[in-house]
Amino acid sequence: MLTEHAKVMKALAAAGEIAGRKKLQKMIYIAKKLDFPFYEKFDFHFYGPYSEELTCRIEELCALGFLHEVKEKKSGYVQYRYTLTEAGEQFLRHYDWDMPGLAECMQALNEQNARFLELVSTVLYFEHLPRDEVKAKIAVLKSKQRYTEEEIEEAYAYIDTLRSQCNNKARV
Amino acid sequence: MYSGGQLDEEKVFKDPVHRYIHVRDKVIWDLIGTKEFQRLRRIKQLGTTYLTFHGAEHSRFNHSLGVYEIIRRIIDDVFVGRDHWDHSERLLCLCAALLHDLGHGPFSHSFEKVFRLDHEDFTQAIILGDTEVNAALRKVGDDFPQKVAEVIAKTYPNKLVVSLISSQIDADRMDYLLRDAYYTGVSYGYFDMERILRVMRPREDQVVIKRSGMHAVEDYIMSRYQMYWQVYFHPVTRSAEVILTKILHRAKKLYEEGYRFQTEPVHFLSFFAGNVPLGDYLALDEAIILFYFQQWQYERDPILSDLCQRFVRRRLFKYTEFHPTNEQMTRLIELRELFKKAWIDPDYYLVVDSSSDLPYDFYRPGEEGERLPIYLLMPNGELRELSRESVLVDAISGKRRTDHKLYFPADFLEDLSTKRTVKKKIMEILKG
Numbered sequence: 367m368l369t370e371h372a373k374v375m376k377a378l379a380a381a382g383e384i385a386g387r388k389k390l391q392k393m394i395y396i397a398k399k400l401d402f403p404f405y406e407k408f409d410f411h412f413y414g415p416y417s418e419e420l421t422c423r424i425e426e427l428c429a430l431g432f433l434h435e436v437k438e439k440k441s442g443y444v445q446y447r448y449t450l451t452e453a454g455e456q457f458l459r460h461y462d463w464d465m466p467g468l469a470e471c472m473q474a475l476n477e478q479n480a481r482f483l484e485l486v487s488t489v490l491y492f493e494h495l496p497r498d499e500v501k502a503k504i505a506v507l508k509s510k511q512r513y514t515e516e517e518i519e520e521a522y523a524y525i526d527t528l529r530s531q532c533n534n535k536a537r538v
Numbered sequence: 539m540y541s542g543g544q545l546d547e548e549k550v551f552k553d554p555v556h557r558y559i560h561v562r563d564k565v566i567w568d569l570i571g572t573k574e575f576q577r578l579r580r581i582k583q584l585g586t587t588y589l590t591f592h593g594a595e596h597s598r599f600n601h602s603l604g605v606y607e608i609i610r611r612i613i614d615d616v617f618v619g620r621d622h623w624d625h626s627e628r629l630l631c632l633c634a635a636l637l638h639d640l641g642h643g644p645f646s647h648s649f650e651k652v653f654r655l656d657h658e659d660f661t662q663a664i665i666l667g668d669t670e671v672n673a674a675l676r677k678v679g680d681d682f683p684q685k686v687a688e689v690i691a692k693t694y695p696n697k698l699v700v701s702l703i704s705s706q707i708d709a710d711r712m713d714y715l716l717r718d719a720y721y722t723g724v725s726y727g728y729f730d731m732e733r734i735l736r737v738m739r740p741r742e743d744q745v746v747i748k749r750s751g752m753h754a755v756e757d758y759i760m761s762r763y764q765m766y767w768q769v770y771f772h773p774v775t776r777s778a779e780v781i782l783t784k785i786l787h788r789a790k791k792l793y794e795e796g797y798r799f800q801t802e803p804v805h806f807l808s809f810f811a812g813n814v815p816l817g818d819y820l821a822l823d824e825a826i827i828l829f830y831f832q833q834w835q836y837e838r839d840p841i842l843s844d845l846c847q848r849f850v851r852r853r854l855f856k857y858t859e860f861h862p863t864n865e866q867m868t869r870l871i872e873l874r875e876l877f878k879k880a881w882i883d884p885d886y887y888l889v890v891d892s893s894s895d896l897p898y899d900f901y902r903p904g905e906e907g908e909r910l911p912i913y914l915l916m917p918n919g920e921l922r923e924l925s926r927e928s929v930l931v932d933a934i935s936g937k938r939r940t941d942h943k944l945y946f947p948a949d950f951l952e953d954l955s956t957k958r959t960v961k962k963k964i965m966e967i968l969k970g
Contacts, residue, residue, distance in 0.1 A: 456864045503693065
C-alpha cells in the first residue's frame with residue numbers, strides 16, 4: 367500500500383535535500399533507467415523526460431506533511447526545495463525493504479546540477495539510438511541549451527560510471 | 539505513392555461534438571480504414587466510467603477523429619499564412635492527430651499498471667511496424683512514418699507541431715473534455731472551443747493564446763478542473779478500476795502458480811509472460827476482456843470468481859476517505875490483519891487508491907524548466923504565463939488538492955454469518 371510513494375520518499379531521504387522540481391524529475395528518471403524499480407511513467411517534454419505522475423505524487427506527499435516544500439524566488443523564476451519531514455521519516459518506517467545502491471545513486475545525482483542532469487536524462491531517453499544520432503537529436507531538440515560535444519561525452523561517461531557503481535552495489 | 543493527395547470528393551463524418559468531421563486527404567481516409575485504426579472502435583475512451591455515467595460508451599475512435607478535426611480547423615482556418623507556421627507540415631500534423639492514441643489497449647490504464655506496459659510504445663510499434671497504418675503512411679514518403687512517430691513521441695524537431703498535439707492546451711485535451719462532457723451528460727465540461735481556436739497563434743516553439751482570448755481559456759481551465767474532480771476521479775469509477783486491476787493481478791498470479799483455468803486465458807499469455815508481441819496486443823480488445831470476465835465468474839478460484847462477478851454485475855467496492863497519516867497507516871496495518879482473520883484476503887479486498895494513480899492532471903504553471911505552461915500573447919508582443927494574468931487560474935492552480943480513498947467489500951463485512959466479532963471490529967474502524 368502506497369509503495370510507490372514510499373519509493374520516492376526513500377530516494378528523497380537518501381538525497382537529503384533536492385533543489386528544483388526539474389532536478390527531482392531528472393533524478394528519478396535516471397534512477398529508473400538504471401533499473402531501480404520506479405514505475406512512474408515518463409514522456410519526453412520540452413525540457414526532457416517528465417512525469418506528471420511523479421508531480422502528482424510529490425504534491426500528495428507534501429499535502430500529507432511527509433515532504434517539506436520551500437518556494438524560493440530566484441532571478442526571474444521560482445524554484446522549489448524538498449526535504450523529508452519528521453512525519454515522513456516516521457512514514458518510511460512502515461516500509462522495511464531497501465533498494466540496494468539507491469542511496470549512493472541519489473547522492474551522486476544530487477551533486478550534479480539540473481542542466482547536466484537534463485542532458486544525462488536526454489541521453490538515456492535516446493540511448494537505443496547510435497551515439498551520433500543521439501548527438502544530432504540533442505543538437506536539434508536541446509538547441510537552446512547549447513550542449514557541447516564535450517558535455518555530451520561527459521554525460522555518456524557519467525552514465526557508465528553510475529551504471530557500474532549501481533551494479534556493484536546491487537551485487538554486494 | 540499518392541498522386542495529388544486529395545480525394546475527388548470530400549468525405550464527412552457526422553459527429554455530435556464537432557457536428558462534422560471533414561476528410562479531404564487520401565492518406566487520412568486510408569488510415570481511418572486500416573484495421574489498426576478500426577480497432578479503436580472497440581476500446582472505450584473512458585474505460586470503466588460507463589459504470590458510473592452510463593452514457594460514457596464512446597470510443598477512442600470517436601476521440602481520435604475529433605482531435606484530427608480540431609487540428610484540421612486550426613491549420614486550415616487559423617494558422618494558414620501566419621508567421622512561424624510551415625504549411626508543409628500540414629499533413630504530418632493531421633496524421634499525428636489522428637493516430638496519437640493508436641496504441642491504447644482495452645482498459646489501458648489498468649493494463650499498463652498491472653503488466654508494466656506503455657501504450658505509447660505500442661503506438662510507435664504500430665506506426666513503424668509491418669501494419670496497414672505503416673503502409674498507408676509510406677505512400678506519403680519513406681520517412682513519413684518516422685516523422686509521425688516522432689511528433690507523437692514529442693521528439694520531432696518542430697516543437698510548434700508537437701505542441702499542437704500535446705501541450706497544456708492542445709487538440710487532444712480540448713476534444714476529450716468536450717466529448718467526455720457530452721457523453722457523460724455533465725454540464726461543466728463545456729467551454730468555447732471556437733473562440734480558443736480563433737485566438738491561437740503560432741510561435742517558434744509553441745502555440746500561444748492572444749490576451750483577448752484569456753476568458754475563453756479560463757473557461758477551458760475551469761472545465762478541466764471540474765471534469766477532473768467530477769468525472770475522471772469519480773470514486774465509483776475508481777472502485778470499478780480497482781476491481782478490474784485486482785482481477786488482472788489475480789489471473790496473473792493463478793497462472794504463475796499453475797492453476798488450471800476452466801476458461802484458459804489464451805489471449806493473456808504473453809501479457810503474463812511480460813513479452814507482448816504487437817499481434818497479441820492488437821488482438822486484445824474490450825469485447826475479449828469482458829468475455830473472459832463473464833467466463834471467470836464461474837471459475838473455482840473464489841477470489842477470481844468473486845471479483846469478476848463484482849465487475850460484471852456492478853457490485854463494486856465501497857469506499858471511505860483515507861488520509862494516510864502515520865496514525866492512519868498504523869490503522870491500515872491493523873485492518874489488514876483483521877481482514878486476514880476474517881478470511882478476506884487484504885491484497886485483493888483492501889485497497890488504497892490515490893489521485894496520483896490516475897492518468898489525468900489539472901493545470902499548474904509549475905517551475906521554470908519543469909514543463910511548458912500556457913502563454914498569453916500580450917498586445918505589446920510579450921508572452922505572459924496564464925496564471926500571472928488570470929486571477930481565476932491563479933486561484934485554482936495555486937491550490938493543491940489531492941485525494942486518497944480506501945476501498946473494501948462492504949457486503950462481505952456486513953455478512954455476519956461468519957467471523958462476526960472481527961467483522962464488526964473492522965466496520966467500526968472503517969467508520970472511524
